[in-house]
Amino acid sequence: MPKIFKLNPFQFLVLLFLSLITAGAILLKLPFSTYHSISWIDSFFIATSAATVTGLVTVDPASSFTLFGKLVIMFLIQLGGLGIMSFAIFFIMLLGKKISIKERQIMKEALNQPSIGGVIRLVRNLIIFSIIIELTGSVILSFRFVPELGWTKGGFYSLFHSISAFNNAGFALWSNGLSDFVGDPIVNLAITFLIITGGIGFTVLSDIWDKRKYKKLTLHSKVMLVGTLVVNLVAIFTIYFLECHNVKTLGALSSTDKIWAAYFQGISPRTAGFNTIDMTKLEPSTALFTILLMFIGAGSTSTGGGIKLTTFFVILFAVVSLLRGNEDVVIGKRRLSHDKITRSLAISFFSIIFIFISLFILTITEKASFLSILFEIVSAFGTVGLSMGITSHLSLIGKFVIIVMMIFGKIGPISLVFFITKSKQKHFHYPDAKIFIG
Amino acid sequence: MPKIFKLNPFQFLVLLFLSLITAGAILLKLPFSTYHSISWIDSFFIATSAATVTGLVTVDPASSFTLFGKLVIMFLIQLGGLGIMSFAIFFIMLLGKKISIKERQIMKEALNQPSIGGVIRLVRNLIIFSIIIELTGSVILSFRFVPELGWTKGGFYSLFHSISAFNNAGFALWSNGLSDFVGDPIVNLAITFLIITGGIGFTVLSDIWDKRKYKKLTLHSKVMLVGTLVVNLVAIFTIYFLECHNVKTLGALSSTDKIWAAYFQGISPRTAGFNTIDMTKLEPSTALFTILLMFIGAGSTSTGGGIKLTTFFVILFAVVSLLRGNEDVVIGKRRLSHDKITRSLAISFFSIIFIFISLFILTITEKASFLSILFEIVSAFGTVGLSMGITSHLSLIGKFVIIVMMIFGKIGPISLVFFITKSKQKHFHYPDAKIFIG
Numbered sequence: 001m002p003k004i005f006k007l008n009p010f011q012f013l014v015l016l017f018l019s020l021i022t023a024g025a026i027l028l029k030l031p032f033s034t035y036h037s038i039s040w041i042d043s044f045f046i047a048t049s050a051a052t053v054t055g056l057v058t059v060d061p062a063s064s065f066t067l068f069g070k071l072v073i074m075f076l077i078q079l080g081g082l083g084i085m086s087f088a089i090f091f092i093m094l095l096g097k098k099i100s101i102k103e104r105q106i107m108k109e110a111l112n113q114p115s116i117g118g119v120i121r122l123v124r125n126l127i128i129f130s131i132i133i134e135l136t137g138s139v140i141l142s143f144r145f146v147p148e149l150g151w152t153k154g155g156f157y158s159l160f161h162s163i164s165a166f167n168n169a170g171f172a173l174w175s176n177g178l179s180d181f182v183g184d185p186i187v188n189l190a191i192t193f194l195i196i197t198g199g200i201g202f203t204v205l206s207d208i209w210d211k212r213k214y215k216k217l218t219l220h221s222k223v224m225l226v227g228t229l230v231v232n233l234v235a236i237f238t239i240y241f242l243e244c245h246n247v248k249t250l251g252a253l254s255s256t257d258k259i260w261a262a263y264f265q266g267i268s269p270r271t272a273g274f275n276t277i278d279m280t281k282l283e284p285s286t287a288l289f290t291i292l293l294m295f296i297g298a299g300s301t302s303t304g305g306g307i308k309l310t311t312f313f314v315i316l317f318a319v320v321s322l323l324r325g326n327e328d329v330v331i332g333k334r335r336l337s338h339d340k341i342t343r344s345l346a347i348s349f350f351s352i353i354f355i356f357i358s359l360f361i362l363t364i365t366e367k368a369s370f371l372s373i374l375f376e377i378v379s380a381f382g383t384v385g386l387s388m389g390i391t392s393h394l395s396l397i398g399k400f401v402i403i404v405m406m407i408f409g410k411i412g413p414i415s416l417v418f419f420i421t422k423s424k425q426k427h428f429h430y431p432d433a434k435i436f437i438g
Numbered sequence: 439m440p441k442i443f444k445l446n447p448f449q450f451l452v453l454l455f456l457s458l459i460t461a462g463a464i465l466l467k468l469p470f471s472t473y474h475s476i477s478w479i480d481s482f483f484i485a486t487s488a489a490t491v492t493g494l495v496t497v498d499p500a501s502s503f504t505l506f507g508k509l510v511i512m513f514l515i516q517l518g519g520l521g522i523m524s525f526a527i528f529f530i531m532l533l534g535k536k537i538s539i540k541e542r543q544i545m546k547e548a549l550n551q552p553s554i555g556g557v558i559r560l561v562r563n564l565i566i567f568s569i570i571i572e573l574t575g576s577v578i579l580s581f582r583f584v585p586e587l588g589w590t591k592g593g594f595y596s597l598f599h600s601i602s603a604f605n606n607a608g609f610a611l612w613s614n615g616l617s618d619f620v621g622d623p624i625v626n627l628a629i630t631f632l633i634i635t636g637g638i639g640f641t642v643l644s645d646i647w648d649k650r651k652y653k654k655l656t657l658h659s660k661v662m663l664v665g666t667l668v669v670n671l672v673a674i675f676t677i678y679f680l681e682c683h684n685v686k687t688l689g690a691l692s693s694t695d696k697i698w699a700a701y702f703q704g705i706s707p708r709t710a711g712f713n714t715i716d717m718t719k720l721e722p723s724t725a726l727f728t729i730l731l732m733f734i735g736a737g738s739t740s741t742g743g744g745i746k747l748t749t750f751f752v753i754l755f756a757v758v759s760l761l762r763g764n765e766d767v768v769i770g771k772r773r774l775s776h777d778k779i780t781r782s783l784a785i786s787f788f789s790i791i792f793i794f795i796s797l798f799i800l801t802i803t804e805k806a807s808f809l810s811i812l813f814e815i816v817s818a819f820g821t822v823g824l825s826m827g828i829t830s831h832l833s834l835i836g837k838f839v840i841i842v843m844m845i846f847g848k849i850g851p852i853s854l855v856f857f858i859t860k861s862k863q864k865h866f867h868y869p870d871a872k873i874f875i876g
């Protein structure tokens with residue numbers, strides 16, 4: 001057997017993903033992909049940003065890339081967002097071939113499932129759902145974009161932004177993001193609907209499709225649905241409250257547009273990364289709050305990054321239980337296992353360490369403000385794509401660090417641990433250490 | 439029995455501590471304590487800063503307080519640093535009275551000991567050691583301060599700075615800290631010696647006193663000794679490397695003074711808070727690195743704050759073990775228990791949440807730069823006392839948040855959990871939750 005097949009499923013997926021990025025970077029470097037030549041680091045940056053569905057850009061996609069280049073970006077978003085392996089499996093299914101145990105095991109890893117049972121059905125649902133939702137989104141957006149841009153450009157823009165929104169990629173073909181549509185109900189509703197359905201995770205969508213009734217849903221689905229609603233509402237109100245007097249953002253808008261903008265900017269930061277207001281003009285408090293939202297991220301098995309909404313809720317519930325002196329951490333009449341809490345803490349802590357190291361490097365190499373650097377790094381970690389305007393001014397090292405951070409954010413902190421793990425066997429245990437803590 | 443005695447030992451200690459701060463604030467507000475009248479919030483701020491051995495100041499102690507005011511500050515530092523309870527027990531011993539089980543239990547909590555055995559001996563050693571070391575420090579410092587300031591002022595300054603350094607309080611009676619002595623070997627060596635012995639924790643000092651030989655020391659002592667050495671060396675080299683070309687800090691100094699300044703500034707941030715260079719002129723990278731050192735803090739059962747050096751090492755070893763795929767986390771041929779690792783993660787995470795909330799409030803209320811606000815908050819949390827110059831410009835809410843943070847930093851995050859805990863009993867357990875993480 002060739003050496004490549006000796007990789008474990010997770011390592012294979014990472015290799016596949018890195019190959020996708022490399023292929024994308026080469027395609028984007030082709031002369032007919034761009035209107036003006038871009039550097040290798042920029043083509044790698046854009047390919048990584050697209051494949052990790054982040055949306056940070058060192059060159060403006062709208063004015064730099066030709067239609068071919070934009071198509072490459074769209075395919076990278078689609079393959080990276082839904083997972084290249086899902087498409088592979090889907091085509092094997094279409095061809096009527098049998099899917100091997102090995103392939104099922106890889107899909108189990110890719111979709112973060114506890115067992116290989118039902119994995120193939122999930123893949124089929126995932127692809128079909130995605131195509132239906134993305135096409136629906138395109139049709140709705142075309143009501144706004146076609147009258148403005150004509151059939152060809154308007155049609156392509158509708159498809160591109162629908163795919164970009166559903167995969168939470170945050171790539172927009174306007175240089176100021178979606179700021180032109182700050183008060184537009186169609187764009188606001190269509191894009192946020194795509195963001196939320198894409199960001200909630202396919203296991204949840206699949207569960208809703210199967211059960212149809214809230215009461216019958218799995219605990220995971222319930223937590224995700226209620227959690228998404230609560231976090232989005234808190235985010236919308238907080239951003240409205242913090243920014244309503246800032247004349248450079250919400251302050252200058254009409255009262256209806258203010259609400260639309262807060263609504264959009266409350267939903268977008270957890271992983272989508274679109275913006276309808278100028279992020280460089282945010283109050284520091286709003287920037288910090290957005291950093292928290294980007295750190296939390298979307299749902300497990302979704303296209304988004306971050307520590308994930310469930311991880312955040314596990315920690316939140318654990319802290320509240322601790323403070324209330326409850327022995328067990330209970331969520332929806334189910335006890336959270338000690339192991340789950342430790343894992344959540346480890347994921348978060350590991351992420352914070354990674355963010356801290358990147359932050360330290362970038363404070364040395366970059367001339368930007370500390371807050372904007374922190375914002376950029378957490379945006380990459382959460383594969384969000386919002387920026388306080390420093391992406392195109394990053395140094396070579398800065399771009400490299402952000403590329404690594406986007407990949408880390410997409411693959412997930414816990415996965416990195418699996419990836420490196422050598423799984424050494426130990427036959428004897430040292431006695432317990434006695435060390436004071438706190 | 440009066441209601442106050444129904445408090446658990448920990449709650450009693452917190453109440454005692456808050457009473458000390460209040461008494462201190464009232465004394466500092468007296469007309470003959472200050473040259474010019476100060477506000478209540480400032481007298482509370484200074485009293486909290488002294489009793490928590492932090493060293494952040496909203497008014498300049500040197501020019502604001504009379505000799506009486508300075509003596510109040512010195513006593514607050516001494517009582518807050520070594521623990522008001524230790525002194526109480528010590529005087530009971532001096533009077534030849536018997537120390538009750540109740541009092542021993544309170545001391546056990548106060549000194550963070552696993553059992554009440556040996557607690558009284560530890561108190562005696564603690565007080566005697568402290569007085570000997572502080573007096574030795576005073577004598578050494580007087581060689582520098584007496585020739586410069588005369589016998590009375592020089593003598594008082596020697597005692598004040600010796601107590602301030604040993605208790606890691608960071609209060610200095612010069613407006614620019616110890617910057618006048620940036621290249622002075624006597625001041626540098628005496629102050630860092632006092633900082634390190636005070637910061638390593640009394641259990642370690644007591645252990646060294648009893649055993650005399652490194653090999654016989656407890657694991658905790660060994661980790662603290664090696665850990666302090668390693669962290670200090672890393673800090674000195676990092677700060678030298680980051681600042682040596684900054685003309686506003688190390689860059690302008692002679693090559694010998696450069697080394698002295700890096701040496702001092704590497705040792706001081708983990709809890710002492712003295713400075714010999716201008717902290718407002720630090721590179722952002724150095725400021726961030728200093729924030730990490732302040733967050734880590736000193737040793738358990740020391741006068742310092744932060745998550746504590748051992749907590750940091752437990753997490754560091756756990757992360758390294760995880761990445762290397764080792765099943766057990768081993769430190770000095772002893773296995774770290776799962777519970778210890780979880781507690782370390784919980785302490786750190788709880789602290790980060792607390793810091794984040796304060797940061798969010800202060801980004802709304804203060805006009806200062808984001809980095810300087812973060813620096814100020816972590817400085818208060820670590821009871822460090824370094825500042826990028828915003829303390830005296832803080833708003834009323836800002837001062838209040840920093841006061842709360844200093845108390846939280848001194849009492850310790852894990853203690854807060856104990857304090858609030860109602861210890862509810864649960865007779866039935868919910869089944870385990872199935873939620874995806876990561």
Ligand SMILES: [K+]
Nearest residue numbers: 054169272384
């Ligand atoms: K994104």
Ligand SMILES: [K+]
Nearest residue numbers: 492607711822
């Ligand atoms: K201090």
